[in-house]
């Protein structure tokens with residue numbers, strides 16, 4: 167008897183039994199394996215160059231100069247960043263002379279108070295469009311909601327949290343609203359206190375800015391990609407490139423599920439190309455462990471895989487393919503697919519293809535029926551009519567779950583729930599189906615969003631909504 171049938175026989179929800187059965191999916195195993203990368207520690211990248219991994223969600227680096235140190239990306243919060251500082255001080259007791267922000271994201275910058283002391287002449291460097299992504303999101307009023315908290319995994323139960331593929335969940339996270347039993351948390355959480363931010367003291371507008379700090383000669387290079395305000399740090403004497411979030415060991419997050427400013431794959435490719443042309447030996451990414459050798463080859467593959475997806479997507483768009491068809495058309499060839507650092511841990515190739523389409527051609531997917539769409543309820547009425555009624559759809563969904571086809575079940579249940587929004591059993595079945603689909607997904611944000619949706623259906627069913 168397989169696990170779904172066993173659950174049925176025992177009358178237990180599949181979502182509860184699967185984790186207890188101790189048989190994690192290949193996806194869960196792969197994510198757990200990946201998370202071993204984030205054991206806290208300091209890695210020596212080159213002589214006088216150190217990177218801290220696992221203390222915070224982002225990677226934090228220190229370059230040791232003649233009479234001081236330079237910090238690249240101090241991280242997400244002062245308490246965790248002070249542990250990084252303590253670890254760095256074991257490598258060098260010299261004072262901090264400069265902090266460099268590779269971009270404006272809070273998980274790279276909010277830890278600065280642990281390294282910055284006012285009045286000590288510490289230079290804090292960033293590009294002159296620093297913070298442009300957050301500003302754009304704020305202008306549109308799209309700063310909060312379920313999308314970011316669901317896709318980052320903040321609302322999941324502790325045993326469901328495996329991180330986002332390029333970082334494990336932070337110890338302290340924004341308060342989720344889900345209790346262990348799936349009900350809504352009732353007490354009011356005090357708002358998380360925002361640490362004081364350290365603003366840049368030095369901004370630059372040039373494409374490339376030469377800098378000498380503590381006897382170390384560096385170049386800060388404008389490199390739009392993951393954000394428009396991104397830069398990379400080039401340390402020619404050691405052939406190290408600090409790539410910020412334009413590189414981590416995952417397919418790039420060209421389309422973040424959480425919803426934020428649009429990202430340009432074309433800019434991203436051009437920025438990686440600039441790094442390749444520096445002829446680097448080592449590359450320090452924004453979140454994952456540094457690449458200690460072969461950086462040029464790794465970055466070349468990163469660039470070429472992105473270019474391949476761009477070219478292939480444009481080729482398909484010229485043939486009037488729909489986004490669904492393009493996803494098939496632009497799958498990575500084996501020479502890229504086999505490379506773990508191009509795996510869909512954080513971004514996905516599929517999301518990239520769909521977003522390219524959306525950015526270049528907009529919502530119309532080339533299908534004439536998309537110009538004559540019916541309302542969702544009408545579409546579901548047609549499906550139910552074809553199947554022989556809502557009850558048949560529900561029965562088919564139960565069979566699909568029992569037959570280990572949770573995605574098939576979820577697609578049928580979507581129609582049932584649309585037509586009978588008060589059907590608690592349908593919502594519980596949907597919760598079970600999505601729990602399995604999510605558990606079998608190794609992309610962090612997609613997994614998190616799917617599992618959060620499963621929890622939400624269960625919560626609604628239990629609350630009788």
Ligand SMILES: [Zn+2]
Nearest residue numbers: 271273411452
């Ligand atoms: Zn980041």
